Amino acid sequence: MKEVVYEPADEMIAWARERIDGAGFRDDARAIGLREDGAWRGVVVYDNFTTTGCWISVASDASRRWLTREFIVRSMIYPFVQLGYPRINACVSCKNAASLAFCDGFGWTQEGVMREAGSEGEDLIIFGLLRRECRWLPGRLTGKVSRHRL
Template sequence: MLEIVSRDQPRLVAWAQAVIGCRFFPDAQAIGWGDESRLRAVLVYDCWTEADVHIHLASDGTGRFGSRRFLAAAYHFPFVTAGKRRLTGLVPASNAAALRLNLHMGFVREGVMRRAGDDGEDIIILGMLREECRFIPRKHRGA
């Protein structure tokens, strides 16, 4: 049975790094979706500030990670538990699937970091404010 996985932070972060092909900042924390033998998805949070945290999604490519329970936990952690006002997502301009998913989740396109990718590609800046998040209860959305 698929469940939320939060134990073994080094394993979760390492799995996401391998899937995405990047290295996260030392302050990275993660939650996963899967079972004892296989992860389906991992969300990593890093670059923590008083107001904001960066969010990164790695998946196994099956598309079977979008359960309401996982999404609720994914947004509850930064907005409710950690009390952040916003999330920031950085997506390579060529990754149309990730851009589409983020916009569908409620992120808003905020700008472009020109030629900021490792290969010189543009990076799209996406943001979500706590009051815009439909995955947490309304009582937690206050500005």
Template structure:
């Protein structure tokens, strides 16, 4: 069974850092997705400045592991809880799978951050405005409501 988790910050941060090739993320918030007790996807948020926050996403294995409830929570946090106007995603230029996933989610490619990664790989900068996000309502929101209603997760 898959479940959205809000209370495993260090574990989710290390999971995302390992899969994105970074050593760690400081000063962050996280949301994870567990399957059978193991983290299989995670999001690290950092650099919140009011209108924007950086969003680092990682999934181990197939992107089909991602649940509608997890996707809703991933975007509800910046757009509804923090009241951001946009989220920014940074994807390594050598990670084509992540580029495809970000574009599938509705992120718009906005530029390149040269040598932005820990190993000096370039990042592609993606952005999504709140009005472009399709995951805050409909089946995604209903899935998150169902999940939070049946679990003891505190938001």
């Protein structure tokens, strides 16, 4: 049975770091994971918190069926509702076709390019997702809320 979990964050972050090329996370990073039969299937890491948003990184076990609607909704509720952010950000290597398609399919908007910023000198694509654009939040949660301090 698949379950969405919030601990142990250190273990989830380490698992994600192993799967994301060039990943480095700050000490205050947080994570939400999807576990099945004691094994990690997917992890979302939230990092680089600011007053208006944070950066997210997604790692999976590379299977085709790891993602669940519950996991997606909870992964969006954390930054947009619990933290009250109006936006979240992601950075994807131009060589990572699967992650580029993932961002596009989930409604992210390409906002820029960091030329030759990747671990192998490749371009990194910057994506943003605004709370009001997030189709994964229940309708009553898409409006503006007051932000909470971290």
